[in-house]
Amino acid sequence: MGADPETEVAPPFSKPSWMGREVAPTLTILLDNDTLQKRISWNYEKPRHFKVQGRIQFSGTPREASLIWETPEKRYILEDLSGYYDIIIDLDARDITFKLHMNIPPFENALDTLFPSKGEYGLIVSSDVAVQSMALQLEIEGDKYGLLGTDQRGRDVFSLFLLGIRVSLIIGISATLIASFIGLSVGLMSGYLGGLTYALIMRGVDVLLTIPILPILMALAAVWGKGLWQLVLILSLFSWMGTARTVRAMTLSLRESCYIEGLRGLGAAPAYILYRHLLPETLPLLLANIALGVPGAILAEASISFLGLSDPRVISWGRMLHEAHSFGAFSNGAWWLLIPPGFGIALLCLIFLDIGKYLEELVDPRLKGEQPE
Amino acid sequence: MIRIHDLNVTYRSNSRQVHAVRNANLTIEKGRITALVGESGSGKSTLLMAVTKLLPPGVSLKGSILFENRDLLSMTEGEIGSYRWKKIALILQGSMNSLTPVISIGSQIEEVLSFHLSLNGSLLKKRTHELLSEAGLDPSFSMRFPHELSGGQKQRAAIAMALACDPPFLLADEPTTALDVITQSEIIGMLERVVRARNMGMLMVTHDIALASSLGDEIVVMKDGRIVERGDPSSILHFPEHHHTRELISALRKIEGGTYHE
Amino acid sequence: MNSPGTSLYLENLGVTFTSKRSGKVDALKGISLKMEQGDTFALVGESGSGKTTLLRVVLGLLRPGGGKVFLLEKDLEKCTREELTQLRRQCGYIPQDPYGCLPPTLSVIQSVLEPCLIVGGRKSLPMAKDKAGKLLREAGLDDPSLWDSRVRSALSGGQRQRVSIARALVLDPLLLLADEPTSMQDASTRGEIIEILKRHVKRGMSLIFVTHDLFLARTAAERILVLYRGCPCEEGPSDEIVKDPLHPYTRALLAASPRLGQKIISVSRGSQENGLETEGCPFRSRCPETGEQCASLPPLKALGSRKVACWKVR
Numbered sequence: 001m002g003a004d005p006e007t008e009v010a011p012p013f014s015k016p017s018w019m020g021r022e023v024a025p026t027l028t029i030l031l032d033n034d035t036l037q038k039r040i041s042w043n044y045e046k047p048r049h050f051k052v053q054g055r056i057q058f059s060g061t062p063r064e065a066s067l068i069w070e071t072p073e074k075r076y077i078l079e080d081l082s083g084y085y086d087i088i089i090d091l092d093a094r095d096i097t098f099k100l101h102m103n104i105p106p107f108e109n110a111l112d113t114l115f116p117s118k119g120e121y122g123l124i125v126s127s128d129v130a131v132q133s134m135a136l137q138l139e140i141e142g143d144k145y146g147l148l149g150t151d152q153r154g155r156d157v158f159s160l161f162l163l164g165i166r167v168s169l170i171i172g173i174s175a176t177l178i179a180s181f182i183g184l185s186v187g188l189m190s191g192y193l194g195g196l197t198y199a200l201i202m203r204g205v206d207v208l209l210t211i212p213i214l215p216i217l218m219a220l221a222a223v224w225g226k227g228l229w230q231l232v233l234i235l236s237l238f239s240w241m242g243t244a245r246t247v248r249a250m251t252l253s254l255r256e257s258c259y260i261e262g263l264r265g266l267g268a269a270p271a272y273i274l275y276r277h278l279l280p281e282t283l284p285l286l287l288a289n290i291a292l293g294v295p296g297a298i299l300a301e302a303s304i305s306f307l308g309l310s311d312p313r314v315i316s317w318g319r320m321l322h323e324a325h326s327f328g329a330f331s332n333g334a335w336w337l338l339i340p341p342g343f344g345i346a347l348l349c350l351i352f353l354d355i356g357k358y359l360e361e362l363v364d365p366r367l368k369g370e371q372p373e
Numbered sequence: 374m375i376r377i378h379d380l381n382v383t384y385r386s387n388s389r390q391v392h393a394v395r396n397a398n399l400t401i402e403k404g405r406i407t408a409l410v411g412e413s414g415s416g417k418s419t420l421l422m423a424v425t426k427l428l429p430p431g432v433s434l435k436g437s438i439l440f441e442n443r444d445l446l447s448m449t450e451g452e453i454g455s456y457r458w459k460k461i462a463l464i465l466q467g468s469m470n471s472l473t474p475v476i477s478i479g480s481q482i483e484e485v486l487s488f489h490l491s492l493n494g495s496l497l498k499k500r501t502h503e504l505l506s507e508a509g510l511d512p513s514f515s516m517r518f519p520h521e522l523s524g525g526q527k528q529r530a531a532i533a534m535a536l537a538c539d540p541p542f543l544l545a546d547e548p549t550t551a552l553d554v555i556t557q558s559e560i561i562g563m564l565e566r567v568v569r570a571r572n573m574g575m576l577m578v579t580h581d582i583a584l585a586s587s588l589g590d591e592i593v594v595m596k597d598g599r600i601v602e603r604g605d606p607s608s609i610l611h612f613p614e615h616h617h618t619r620e621l622i623s624a625l626r627k628i629e630g631g632t633y634h635e
Numbered sequence: 636m637n638s639p640g641t642s643l644y645l646e647n648l649g650v651t652f653t654s655k656r657s658g659k660v661d662a663l664k665g666i667s668l669k670m671e672q673g674d675t676f677a678l679v680g681e682s683g684s685g686k687t688t689l690l691r692v693v694l695g696l697l698r699p700g701g702g703k704v705f706l707l708e709k710d711l712e713k714c715t716r717e718e719l720t721q722l723r724r725q726c727g728y729i730p731q732d733p734y735g736c737l738p739p740t741l742s743v744i745q746s747v748l749e750p751c752l753i754v755g756g757r758k759s760l761p762m763a764k765d766k767a768g769k770l771l772r773e774a775g776l777d778d779p780s781l782w783d784s785r786v787r788s789a790l791s792g793g794q795r796q797r798v799s800i801a802r803a804l805v806l807d808p809l810l811l812l813a814d815e816p817t818s819m820q821d822a823s824t825r826g827e828i829i830e831i832l833k834r835h836v837k838r839g840m841s842l843i844f845v846t847h848d849l850f851l852a853r854t855a856a857e858r859i860l861v862l863y864r865g866c867p868c869e870e871g872p873s874d875e876i877v878k879d880p881l882h883p884y885t886r887a888l889l890a891a892s893p894r895l896g897q898k899i900i901s902v903s904r905g906s907q908e909n910g911l912e913t914e915g916c917p918f919r920s921r922c923p924e925t926g927e928q929c930a931s932l933p934p935l936k937a938l939g940s941r942k943v944a945c946w947k948v949r
Contacts, residue, residue, distance in 0.1 A: 258736040267720035268753045280740040412821035553681035558891030558901040583893035624823040628850050633857050
């Protein structure tokens, strides 16, 4: 994935390459110093576009040199290179000059001539002088590309999909970790230390829990701006409450245990009791909660992105769905823009739910069904 | 008569094979109270639960338990279900805490009667009151809920339920261990009276050999899954043969007979 | 040990609980006792007798409604929090429930060392380790490989109880409060536990031993106080009380206690009441010798070396 996923690699809404045997793919043919010709088998319909670009430098000035396009029926001279020591090539099959040069009527599609039938084709540079340096690129644009086709901007959907994993994981895991940390701290302290401040915080928590998250997130996204870490922050701030309440309840009950009472009686510092006893006891339950909280964060991010409120520079699955929806994937029948990201979100959530279930069973042996003592 | 023949019970725990009961041979006769005595881990409770196949899944049972010419161990769950409660009743240590908390105890006894014996109508109420009185509870208790009863009263209710189908045999696993000493004496007294009056056969499991000697016609001592000694109370107490029995008895005698300044 | 003269002094102690269901309940009423350093005292009573409440009052965990409590010669009512903490550090407590009283996240040896850590800080640990090992061995847990295992996973109920005994003794307490410390032990090993406690008593520790078993009480302590529903019934030397009980409750308790070769006798009347009579003698609904005077609470009267609270005893 060295290439920038933002580049346009093929025409918009290209189908995945495994669809449609006759559909013309998007190809690039490269010629360089060592490769003066290349041949391909073309068993498809005619492509949409034909472009040759590059630069050729000869070691001397050739008397006879040309750039040839060989079809199963005829050989065409795309450009006469005779007499040029150093020449830049820029040919486009849509240009009228090209068509005139090739004796094709100006309003006819040049590709009919260039790709008359299925068979062997070749791009050849021939000259009577050696080629010193050459970088020539023939771009054939068809209707299909890559594993998952392209989107409305011509970007490779498969690369975008893989990038989306990264974003979903980053957002899902960091938001949940931060939220759990906040929830754990608030829960432990309010459960153990109590007091008016913490009672007030818990009442505040109760109020916050009644507010529907999505509208708030939308408003905050509009105010605070878009960006990956802003999103993580917003998501964390609104999901720590559940954890805080669970941890607080656990702490309150653990506080009354016999040994905690004994330790308090002996004069153990609250910090010692919290760190050495209460934390290790509440943490395992928290692990399961964390695993189960990640899907929530992932879905929240996907929802916000789908509504178009996320950073357009950040490629996420939700964003992909948004762009698919806004830029006409439906009308173009480009299902490959909708199913992979949707599927990806669902699959990732299911994986984390499974992890969470496994952790829950690890922590609470009763769920596994233990053997009799 | 229930005849336990070469009973072996094994299960896996922490990837180890545990031999809970080894080659146990025991007979429970009508009209006799057999007390099964042992320390924790001796296998006594496992043996009792094996009789009506109430052990958890994953436990392997070998041997045979003959009752009314049939081997209980070879029965399916459905077949043995018809034996439980009607022929062999159970009182467990936790019975008093296993009463349904949201139904009055009278209704719970009526449930047993209508399910197993298909009684209904006025006969149902009459029989319930009879059972409660037999267990030492005033019939007005039938309207009370379990949480309104003391520990001893709850255990009496559980015993009334066990007797509902007039079973010829009763299996009791530490029925009074969680109760106060005085309440224990009352319950044991009531159990003995009822069992003798109905000529039932009873197997009682306990860790307290003194309690066993007070109640049982026969004492059976278990250690590490094996039956190490059996006999009537006076022979066991005065002439114990196995060293484990001797240990148990001497430890108790020390506490009973000693003074502070030993 | 430079220790105070009187370990515990209780005068007319009373604790009342108010609940919505049963109204006011006297968990303890009129309890008085005096223990010198090195004394052993057994509290005998069944559930609901108030034994655990009494221990909580002594530890300062519960404020009594009336009466005086002097722990190690300090009036608990007038103690500041620091003074109370200091007092508690000189007392050992073996709780009744061995499952809730040990921290589940620590290993066996850590559980025993924890009180040292809290009182003496990290620097006291190396020295304390030897003492902890000795106590564990004394308590019968001599397999050192067991010491590093987590309490929660590796130990049986009986073993846990032994660990909590070692934990209670690690600070060399002046007063040990043991609440049914042999409940999880097999009959053959109960004597061992009492031996361990007695060894520490010989070195000057005072012991309060709570149990429902009269015989166990006699083996563990020199004096017994019998409680029923929070009221004192009988107090005196343990040998005498067990040989010749005077109070009807003590007599019923003795008759009902299983003894080798003797049939247990139920002399009390089964009570149909779950009610809690607030006036008069609490035992009167089950007492075989109840009479009219029992409607008012009998005072604890001295009779030779003993004290008995019953109208029928002269």
